Amino acid sequence: MQSTAAAVQERPAVQPDGRVAPKGQPGDPCVMVIFGGTGDLTKRKLIPALYNLDTSNVLAEEFAVVGIGRTKLTSEAFRERMTRDIHEFATQSVDEARWESFVKRLYYLPGDLHDPDTYRRLQELLADIDRKHGTRGNYFYYMAIAPNYFATTVRLLDAAGLAREENGHWRRVIIEKPFGHDLDSARALNRELGEVLNESQIYRIDHYLGKETVQNILVFRFANGIFEPIWNRHYVDHVQITVAETGGVEQRGDYYEGAGALRDMVPNHMFQLLSLTAMEAPNSFAARAVRDEQTKALQAVQQLTPEEILTRTVRGQYGPGTCSGEWVPGYRSEPKVDPQSRTETFVALKLSIDNWRWADVPFYLRTGKRLPQRVTEIAIQFKQAPFVLFRETPIEHLPDNWLVLRIQPDEGISLRFGAKVPGTAMQLGAVDMDFAYVDYFGSTPSTGYERLLHDCMIGDATLFQRADMVEAGWCVVEPMLDIWQAVPPRNFPNYAAGTWGPKEAHELLERDGRRWRTIGHDGPERNGPRR
DSSP, X not given: OOOGGGHHHHSOSOOTXXXXXXXOOOOXXXXXXXXXXXXXXXXXXXHHHHHHHHHTTOSOSSEEEXXXXXXXXXXXXXXXXXXXXXXXXXXXXXXXXXXXXXXXXXXXXXXXTTOHHHXXXXXXXXXXXXHHHOXXXXXXXXXXXXXXXXXXXXXXXXXXXXXXXXXXXXXEEEEOSOOOSSHHHHHHHHHXXXXXXXXXXXXXXXXXXXXXXXXXXXXXXXXXXXXXXXXXXXXXXXXXXXXEOSOOOTTOHHHHHHHHHHHHHIIIIIHHHHHHHHOOOOSSSSHHHHHHHHHHHHHTBOOOOHHHHHHHEEEEOEESEEETXXXXXXXXXXXXXXXXXXXXXXXXXXXXXXXXXXTTOOEXXXXXXXXXXXXXXXXXXXOOOOSGGGTTSSOOSXXXXXXXXXXXXXXXXXXXXXXXXSSSSOOEEEEEEEEXXXXXXXXXXXXXXXXXXXXXXXXXXXXXXXXXHHHHHHHHXXXXXXXXXXXXXXXXXXXXXXXSSOHHHHHHHHTTTOOOOXXXXXXXXXXXXXX
């Protein structure tokens, strides 16, 4: 099984000395079955990701894809459609000869997901592909479909004999988010899947974990002796996790109306980032060891009381404004959105982790749509040094020390510290040491799904959520949903598109003498504590 520690070396283009970095191990011979084969996810992300794996020589030669959907297509028509789409959505120039070879491994099966005959025909097609491509009876199923189809599809796969692992064949299922819409539904889905599959067969995917910087959090923390000793309450003042989007809901208003920012982002994306930041060192990089520690970190997040929810959580909804230089409508004017909608498009939280490492260290989380910049980052501010040494100098305050892990769009890590400004006077300036992946390792074509699909092919579940992780996240979020439903917002919309959210989000930190970290040059934020 491939370790996460190898992630940095898996795909760099060229090492500093000019040598080509080693590739990862090839995926197992297998067939990928995509339920929702004609959908946006397939053409925009999954097929381009598979093509990138193929050009990186980490896709087995004994590999094929079956797309399943309601659209009446032949395999040849499906290949023609994917050929048109790859030229639009590929993350690199398409090598026509390479694509011509790859596209021959694509197949299509039209059918109704509720009809057992669809699965009987799938069984026949897979057996034929095994004979033609040597895929050895190994199958993994990608659920690029609505969540209400998950359990039914898995049960019908099992009824057709396509979910059982026997005679050395493996069968795996990749589940897209949302994984439930509250704690009860998440538990029910876990139970339904568990009646058919072993937990080791279930891969709950979060594409954020395909980002190099997310994977590198563990390497950064545990492979460097200079950071882990200060990664605790003795040295860390607080942690900020930001997932900001410039886009609105586009054509997804009907989905978003039933979800909102809290359900859509916090139990999955943001809690994955939080758990990797806060977890203890695992015994190894084996999937079980890493996910055990992530689960412990999530289970240690204190559930807020109803009174705390009113003071430690903020919700917002964007109104009209200027975003990315263009005038955009408010959320309530978006397609398929209720004109009186009370759905939140912004969330800010103050959370605490109840263990020895993080006692009394606040974790501030924020996510929203129509914000000034598209950025995902984890920012750790360290406690300030004692000022006593500088009390008789012109220096009025010490610079804040920030360690920032940038997830997207420009993946990298930066460290801010104070240094003396040249001259005869004692003056301090803030200095940034900045590492960008593209500068050091070169750019690698990526959709964010390559690593995750490859890990599923080799049976490495490290970067996928486990059932207890999902339920631990919902345990924290559900009380917030209950209070927000009982106490509807009275001031929506409460932030203009193109700003950093409602004023209450800034007050959330200001009450603690802190401010949100400045990101770029937009917004009213300033760095660090006002102390």
